[in-house]
Amino acid sequence: MLKRDFPKIHFYDQDFVDIYDKTWAWIQDCWGAGSENSAIEGKFFSYPGSSVIRQADAVFSSFFLVYSNRIYQAHPSLDVFYERQEPSGAIRSAYTIETGLPAVEQDNPEGLGLPLFAWAEFNLYHKSANKKRVKDVIPILHKYLNWIDTVFRRPNGLYEVPPAATGMPNSLREEAAYPVDFNAVMAINVLYMSALADILNDKDASFQYKRHYFSLKTRINNLMWDNEDGFYYDIDKNEKRLPIKTIAGYWPLLAEIPNDDKAERIIDKLQNPRFFGSPHPFPSMAVSEPGFDENGHGFRGSVFPHLTFMVIKGLELYQRWDMARECATRHLYFVLDSMSPDGNHHKGNLWEAYLPLREGPAQWPGRPDFPRAQYLTYDGLSTICLTIENIVGLFISLPRKTVDWIIPNLEIMGVENLSLKKNMITILSNKSGRGWEIHMESEKLYYFTINILGKKKKTLPIPSGKCSMLIDKL
Secondary structure, three states: OOOOOOEEOOOOHHHHHHHHHHHHOOOOOEOOOOOOOOOOOOEOOOOOOOOOEEEEHHHHHHHHHHOOOOOOOHHHHHHHHHOOOOOOOOOEEEEEEEOOEEEEOOOOOOOOOOOOOOHHHHHHHHHOOOOHHHHHHHHHHHHHOOOOHHHHHHOOOOOOHHHHHOOOOOOOOOOOEEEEEEEEEEHHHHHHHHHHHHHOOOOHHHHHHHHHHHHHHHHHHHHHOOOOOOOEEEEEOOOOEEEOOOOHHHHHOOOOOOOOHHHHHHHHHOOOOOOOOOOOOOEEEEOOOOOOOOOEEEOOOOEEEHHHHHHHHHHHHHHHHHHHHHHHHHHHHHHHHOOOOOOOOOOOOOOEOOOOEEEEEEEEOOOOOOEEEOOHHEEEHEEEEEHHHHOOEEEEOOOOOOOEEEOOOOEEEEEEEEEEOOOOEEEEEEOOOOEEEEEEEEEEOOOEEEEEEEOOOEEEEEEEEEEEEEEOOO
C-alpha cells in the first residue's frame, strides 16, 4: 500500500464503520491550533476554537491517535506539557495557546490535573516500540511525581487535592479532601512508571515505584473501601468516608487496587440499574443517589465517554472481556442514536456528554455551552479506540510483536491496513464454504493469539505475505 491512509474496520453493523470513518475526517478540525503568533506552535490536539490546550485532551486523545497510521501523531500534544515543566517539576493542567502560560482556575490554584501521563506513555510504547522516548520522558515524569508528592501528599500517605483537580465539577463532592479518583490515578501513575522503568531494565527505579504503588494501594483499601456498601468512597479531612457513589469509585479498577472479591462487588453495581447499570452505561453518579439527575446536570448523572472508557479498560484488567464488549457496544448505539433526533446519523453531532436513561445529549441548567458538540477528545475514545479494541477485539503490542484477537462470537469483522511501525497488517474473519475463516496479510512476521468465545485459544507465528486459517481446525 503506497498511499498512507487510516486503517479500515469491518463490522456487521455498517453504522459503526461509518462513524469510525467520520471521526477520522472530523479530527482534522482539532489539529494544528497553534500559529506563528502563538507561543504554542505546531501540531497538537485541541478542541476547535479553544484558547487553551488541556492535559486531559492530550492524554485521552493519545489512545485513539495511535491508530491513525501516523497520520496524526499522538506524542506532540503530550510534549507541549513536558516542554513547560517548571524547575519544581510542576506541569499544569492547561496552557493558553497564545501565551504558553498556565491557565489556572481559582478553585485549583496549582493547576493540578489527573496525572495520567505514564499510562499514556506505556500505551504509546506498545503501539510504537519507541524505547528512546521512554528514556526521554521518565526523568520528566519522575520530577512531576516528586512535585505532586511534595505539594499534595500528606502524612497518611494519601493525596489531599482540591475537588476541581479531579475534573468532575458539580459532582456533589465538595467535602472530599482525599478524592478516591485522584488517589487511584496516582496509583496508576506509579504502577505505569514502574512498567516504564522495566522497559529500560532499571530494576531499582521499578522497585521504588512499585513500593510507592503498594503503599498507596494499602491506604486506599484501608481508608476508602466501605465493606458494607462494597464501594470505594472519597474521604474528608478527618478520614471519614463520604458515602456518595460516583463513577470516581471505578478508577481503583484501572489501578488494579481491589482484590477479586472487592472487584466482583463493584463490578456488580455496573450491571445493577439502581446504581450504574443505566440503559446508557455508565452515569457519572449512581441512579440511587438523591443528587442524581436523569437529564445529566453535568456530573450528576451524565454519561461521559472518557469515564466510560476508563471503566471498560478497568473491566479488561479483571478479564471481563464479554462485559467490556457488551457495554462498549451499548454505549456506541446510544452515541449513534443521540446524533440526531430524526435518526439521521449522517447529519448529527457527537457530544461531550450523554443522557443516562435515554438517547440524546446531556443537559446542564444554566450552562448553554454544555455539552460541547464534536468533543472528539472523549468521543474518539468510543468511536475509534473502543471500536478497535473492544468491539472488534484487537489488542496490539509492537515491542512484543503480538496481536491478540479476543472474539466473543463469530461475525464478519476485522481490521485492514493497520500500520504496526513499518508493517501493514490485515486481519479479517468471514464465513466461506469451508466454515469460519480468518484471512491475514502482513509484510513481516508477528505472533497472533486468537481467543474465541473463551473456549479456543491459540498463538501462531504469522509469516509475511497472505495466509488464512480455518477456525474449526484450531
